[in-house]
Amino acid sequence: MKKYKKSSIIVTITFALLCIVITSSCSKSDDTNPDPDNGNGGNGNGGGTGTTYNPSLPLSDQDNNGNWVLNQDVSDEFDATQLDQTKWLIQGTNGVYQSNFKGRAPSQFSTDNVRLENGMLKLETRWEPDYNFNPTVDNNGVTYENITTAAIITKSEFKYGYIEVKSKAADAEITSSLWATGNNTELDFFEMFGDYKQATKEYKEKELWWSIHDWTSAGQGRTTYTEYLDLGFRVADDFHVYGFDWSENGIKIYVDGILISEASASDINVYDDVANNNGGNGTNANYVVTKPIKIWLDQETFPWHGVPDSREEVGGDGSIDFEIEYLRVWQKQ
Numbered sequence: 438m439k440k441y442k443k444s445s446i447i448v449t450i451t452f453a454l455l456c457i458v459i460t461s462s463c464s465k466s467d468d469t470n471p472d473p474d475n476g477n478g479g480n481g482n483g484g485g486t487g488t489t490y491n492p493s494l495p496l497s498d499q500d501n502n503g504n505w506v507l508n509q510d511v512s513d514e515f516d517a518t519q520l521d522q523t524k525w526l527i528q529g530t531n532g533v534y535q536s537n538f539k540g541r542a543p544s545q546f547s548t549d550n551v552r553l554e555n556g557m558l559k560l561e562t563r564w565e566p567d568y569n570f571n572p573t574v575d576n577n578g579v580t581y582e583n584i585t586t587a588a589i590i591t592k593s594e595f596k597y598g599y600i601e602v603k604s605k606a607a608d609a610e611i612t613s614s615l616w617a618t619g620n621n622t623e624l625d626f627f628e629m630f631g632d633y634k635q636a637t638k639e640y641k642e643k644e645l646w647w648s649i650h651d652w653t654s655a656g657q658g659r660t661t662y663t664e665y666l667d668l669g670f671r672v673a674d675d676f677h678v679y680g681f682d683w684s685e686n687g688i689k690i691y692v693d694g695i696l697i698s699e700a701s702a703s704d705i706n707v708y709d710d711v712a713n714n715n716g717g718n719g720t721n722a723n724y725v726v727t728k729p730i731k732i733w734l735d736q737e738t739f740p741w742h743g744v745p746d747s748r749e750e751v752g753g754d755g756s757i758d759f760e761i762e763y764l765r766v767w768q769k770q
Contacts, residue, residue, distance in 0.1 A: 645668055676760070
């Protein structure tokens with residue numbers, strides 16, 4: 438497994454200077470642009486060679502050495518007036534929750550918290566004590582109360598590809614996540630935590646946490662591999678482009694077009710999930726994400742990292758957004 442950490446002073450300063458030099462404004466609809474930022478803020482850095490940016494290709498592979506073709510069924514520019522519900526399921530629509538997942542208590546998913554605005558998808562967390570929360574409790578016995586969040590799921594699934602999202606995490610004790618499920622597997626591309634109250638959790642606001650889970654009878658949802666990557670910047674401060682090259686050979690992770698970490702399937706399989714993750718999936722292979730999956734974009738509360746306790750802790754006025762400018766998925770020809 439190779440890691441390309443941003444935590445060293447030299448790498449962080451170099452990365453920041455690159456952001457300053459390259460960043461300029463452009464439109465998502467242009468065929469050739471100087472960078473992937475459309476004026477909503479952010480540090481979109483040009484990947485590949487040359488100085489122009491082609492949004493029809495991954496930021497990290499502007500020469501298309503990977504022979505990528507955009508999968509329109511699971512990609513979205515979010516530039517309409519309403520979310521395309523032929524492509525997306527809003528979790529909780531008509532009272533239906535895929536996998537019976539209502540949200541991670543105390544928060545609950547609400548269909549009212551999904552909107553398109555200013556050419557972006559905005560998933561909203563609200564301080565909403567008067568919401569009609571589900572009267573049940575979650576698997577840990579926690580009550581749904583006070584906080585509503587949002588989740589959307591692609592209706593189509595795919596196997597292997599390059600997944601790229603440009604986003605800014607919500608600036609609160611709430612997750613902003615890109616993940617996927619299907620065929621008894623789960624691939625968490627990132628689960629970001631925008632803010633913290635616990636003195637020991639300051640690192641969370643600069644972290645990209647990714648994981649693999651096995652939902653077969655052997656794994657029962659336990660983690661079979663995980664990494665915590667220090668990005669060197671607050672994930673809720675600005676927009677960044679996050680890319681994931683997922684193949685039968687493993688996973689490579691890019692931020693603003695730059696490779697920061699990679700784990701081969703063999704690296705993942707030798708990871709001691711039994712010792713590190715309360716049993717993992719025993720002697721089975723850890724690299725279980727080898728079947729078609731559907732993408733989720735959502736927000737959740739993670740009680741072990743802290744939960745907003747008041748309206749003021751949710752954006753100051755009881756509302757905070759996880760903002761996604763686009764989701765693009767390419768697959769090899």
